[in-house]
Amino acid sequence: MKKHLHKFESTLWLLIKTVLYALLLATFIMVQKQENIGLRRLSRTMGITIFTFVIVGLLLLSVYGTYDVGRRKSKPIIYSLSLAVICTDAITYLQVMIMRANTNIHEFRLRGIELLFVTIAIQIIVIIVFTYAGNALFFLIHEPEKCCVITSSQESLDIIAYAMGRFEKQYKISSVLDYRSIDSEIESQIEHSDTVFMYDVPAERRILIMRLCYKHKVNVYFNPYLEDIMEVNATHYVLDDVYLFNKNIKTLTMEQRIMKRLLDIVLSLILGILSSPFWILGALAVKLYDGGPVLFKQERATIHGRRFYVYKLRTMKENVENYSAKKDDDRITKPGEFLRRTRIDELPQLLNVLKGDMTFVGPRPEMIKNVKSYTKELPEFRYRLRVKAGLTGYAQIAGKYNTTPRDKLIMDMMYIEQFSILRDIQLILQTAVVLLRSDSTEAFGKKKESHYRFVPAKEQRKEDVKS
Structure with missing residues (x-):
């Protein structure tokens, strides 16, 4: 049975993906047609809606990730597909509402918005079922x-x-x-x-x-x-x-620097305003817990090694030794645990972005003592400072808080060498996935150990001689 499945496996997965994406589209049409007459029959509205859903969906799948069972665990696939379909639904829904208003902008209304939430709920259930069933099928076909x-x-x-x-x-x-x-x-x-x-x-x-x-x-x-x-x-x-x-070795062009700075200013202003309720609630939680200062400042390194003070909502007790957080760190306050887990403590860094000390996407700014120790161990670490430090970055999206310095360096260097404004926008959108991952804030102190034993080559030869 497995041999036969192997022969037609690529066709099988193509069929499953097609059915999944078709079901997501059909769910949107079937639910939304309760409120929109144009979706009840073949019409221009129906055609444009399907076109918008497919094109936007494909673009967002390229950003967040596709239905790649067997390559990723079920939860990351569910998070990726869910975010992609939520954004696709929202954009397609707005397009339908605009078409419904026709030429009179005063007729524009967000009608039946509760149906949009019903649509999303059904689609997420479909995604969960297909993901777990797909991974189960993959491992039925493939042995480790x-x-x-x-x-x-x-x-x-x-x-x-x-x-x-x-x-x-x-x-x-x-x-x-x-x-x-x-x-x-x-x-x-x-x-x-x-x-x-x-x-x-x-x-x-x-x-x-x-x-x-x-x-x-x-x-x-x-x-x-x-x-x-x-x-x-x-x-x-x-x-x-x-x-x-x-391989041409070069830095960002003048045009790229201007576009990146404009993107930083616009996004930091918009997100600063939209996230202000979280700032206020986070600041209140910190102040009410122990009455200490709300903001925490720490010296970090950015482009060309220039030093600046990064801003955060304070998540640790006052007057404690300053070093990277570890597992079960008793310096972290109760409100601080929540702020760190949800990344709300990082929001004040939008001020650093607005000031120009940081950029939206780039290598995360390290503590000065870490820069010195990492550079001593990995001389290439200094190449991260060829660009501005970032609020988010490839190493934060693909890695974890406790990812080894060497692996973070590789991810940061990949970002630097592949830089483009479109890549920055893609990484900004992907940052939403990090907020859903429980292991993204996994602290230092959790030692990565295995039960496998490494035997150096010389000892291997000695054992062979004895045997």
């Missing part, structure tokens, strides 16, 4: 991949094994190797694996391993270095008849 992990230390093994362990239905670690092992041993393990994970493997050694994976048709994952980021973002260039990759 047999994975060989090649790394450099127990610490590195713990990091990658912890991440893989969160996707235990996708990946099963069958062997662990030191990248310094002899070539024949590495090839033997690769040959008997479905997938290879490399973590903290030097580039010169990684080349050999990747060639072996290609030889034996084995999937491979590896964490990138700065050189890989440059290569990924390079353009193809043929010089006479010589094939080359070309």
Whole structure:
């Protein structure tokens, strides 16, 4: 049965996606037609509504993520699809209301808005059912991949094994190797694996391993270095008849800086006004709890290492030592826990954006002592300071609060090298997903450990000799 499903799997998933998206559209039409006559029959209103829903829906799916079961867990897929369909419904609903007003703007009314909430509720139920059923079907067809992990230390093994362990239905670690092992041993393990994970493997050694994976048709994952980021973002260039990759090293153009600054000013003003009730309630909660100051100021680093004071709603007790929050941190107040979990404590940074110390999207500003320690450990860390610090960023959306400095650096460098205004808008929209994720504020102190043991290559050889 599984063999037959494998043959037609791509067609099967295309059919399921089509049915899902068609059901979401049909739900909107069926519910909204109770209030809108134009949606009860084939008409211009019906045609334009379907066109708007499909086009806006596809655009928002490209922002938030598609129905990619088997690649992501169920909850992130549900969050992504739900946000996409809510925004699509709202835009399509407004379009229908505008068409209903016809040429007389004074006739414009938001009619049957309660039906919009009914539409969204039904669609979310459909999304939940399809997501859980889809992931169940995917793992019925696919058994966990047999994975060989090649790394450099127990610490590195713990990091990658912890991440893989969160996707235990996708990946099963069958062997662990030191990248310094002899070539024949590495090839033997690769040959008997479905997938290879490399973590903290030097580039010169990684080349050999990747060639072996290609030889034996084995999937491979590896964490990138700065050189890989440059290569990924390079353009193809043929010089006479010589094939080359070309990577131009440059900063933002004048036009990009102007557009980015205008976007910052407009968004910080609009969001500052819209979020003002949360500012007020958050400030009251902080003040009423212990009577201390509402705002917290801390020196951070931004573009070119320039220092500035970042503003936050105070979430910790007064006069406590200042360092990154850890799990079960007793410095955090009760109101502070809620403010940090919902990110309301970050809202005053809209003032930093308006002042020009920060931008809306960019690498998060680190504490000065962290910048010094991270740069000492990772010299490339200073390249984050080629752009302004941001209120949100790719590392905040894809990572967590306690993501390792090295992985945050890679995500930040990917953002810098792929910068565009459209990319900024996409990341701003994706920030909404972070607010729904319970693990996005996971604090430092939760050690990433695994039960797998890393055996250095020399010890492996000793054990082989003994046996």
